Amino acid sequence: MKKYTLIASATMGLESVVKDECKELGFENVTTFNGRVEFDGNEEDIVKANLHLRCADRVFVKMGEFKALTFDNLFENIKRIPWENIITVDGEFPISWVSSVKCKLFSKSDIQRIVKKAIVERLRMAYQTDELVETGAQYRVKIQAHNDIFLIMLDTSGEGLHKRGYRNLINEAPMKETMAAALVLLSRWKGGDRAMLDPMCGTGTIAIEAAMIARNVAPGVNRNFASEKWSIIPENLWVDLRDEAFSKEDYDKEVKIYASDLDEGTIEIARLNAIRAGVDEEIEFKCMNFLELENMAEKGCLITNPPYGDRLLDDDAVERLYGLMGDIFMMRFPKWSYYIITSYENFEKSFGKKATKNRKLYNGGIKCHYYQYYGAR
Structure with a gap:
């Protein structure tokens, strides 16, 4: 070759x-x-x-x-x-x-x-x-x-790699699948006995990408690429490597993912997206306010993309929301790790705790920070 x-x-x-x-x-x-x-x-x-x-x-x-x-x-x-x-x-x-x-x-x-x-x-x-x-x-x-x-x-790709094929229905301010996958990979969560929670899940992208990572589902296995028609790549190579990817999917590992959102229509879209991605059995979706959250496991990983920037322009509302998040997360999930992406510069002050680590990312062209709070080992 x-x-x-x-x-x-x-x-x-x-x-x-x-x-x-x-x-x-x-x-x-x-x-x-x-x-x-x-x-x-x-x-x-x-x-x-x-x-x-x-x-x-x-x-x-x-x-x-x-x-x-x-x-x-x-x-x-x-x-x-x-x-x-x-x-x-x-x-x-x-x-x-x-x-x-x-x-x-x-x-x-x-x-x-x-x-x-x-x-x-x-x-x-x-x-x-x-x-x-x-x-x-x-x-x-x-x-x-x-x-x-x-x-x-x-x-070689054609359409962008974020187009996995499962998300025909989206809401306002959707996060790209590639970014959602990165947030999960950066958290080091891979399933097993640690639960994962997204309490502001929108149409479920973070939860779905997490389930695909835990199950080792190749993100591009169910879509097509421009180079599939290129003569330099034998057709059987695509068939063989797809088959190999399918054979490496892991359905034995325990996977506990919880995802909730305030909007019932959004949750319904999330459920449909999860079905299309083939991971609906891995995720428990609920329509609920994050204030109603109850701890479902002693240790776990909370990953979320809360409203910020153009999605919620009022600084007072942002500060109140992030203050409540800090109270709820630390009180009800004391041993969990939290991973939160936002463009709001004063997040740590509003949340009430300095992050263990933060990382600059660009989500939809907006400069953000990914605040990482490490929980109990």
Whole structure:
């Protein structure tokens, strides 16, 4: 199999989580950069990364990286890339995404036009044809330029990896599945005799991702990817690695997950999402105010995404809510660990306790902190 440099793009703040995932999957030469993780891999690893990465946004093949100060530079560098090694003669190759920050070449439309022209010229020469019909598989090209350095990638995923396929119904201010999975992984909760609780669960994303992690359900196993139609990846590889993922699911481990929310309609959506994800038996959903919570186990892990920022603009209301959360959690769940994500800067003061640890994350583009309170071991 051929070796490639692969890229798992990641939300700012989650690069180290994605790096750990890549290492656990056995990928080699794993290196982190702002917003991405690079690693060496072959066609099998392209499939594995798409099926198994829980917190990455997409998986790309790195086609090139170079400095370009003029459009002639850009054209010649793009033309040198052996696109024919991946793109077939009938392949469709839209320049689907361009960013240019602090670069001499800043016109996105001109960059798109030049890159397209250079790839066309390269493929015409490689395939000795005047016409490229672009009716076959799709190979979306992404260009990311910063300080005149151009990073050129092909998108293997298609739709973002957060699109697991179970969440057709959402409420306002939904959290991406990739972020929800990261919150669970950062908590180190994996099921077993420790319970898990989300007392403000919304449509259930954190609870569902937790159940999938506990059961070792591969997040991409029930969806499709752009590279499934690429000729460089044998079709049986997708079948075999999906079968392998299914065979590693764990239905023997004890899993106790509790999720509640104030809104009855939202809880109903959460139940339906859990059914679609195949983890409805692992989660007990209830429509209730968090003030009514009762302790269901001596030790456990509470992970939640309470209202904040644009979701609840009144600072007084936020402070009251977080003060009540602190009182309820510490009084009724004294030995539990708490993991709470919010953009509210004075959270610890309102909550009434300084976090053991906090971590800066970006949830839906909003700068947040993930406050981590370690409970009894």
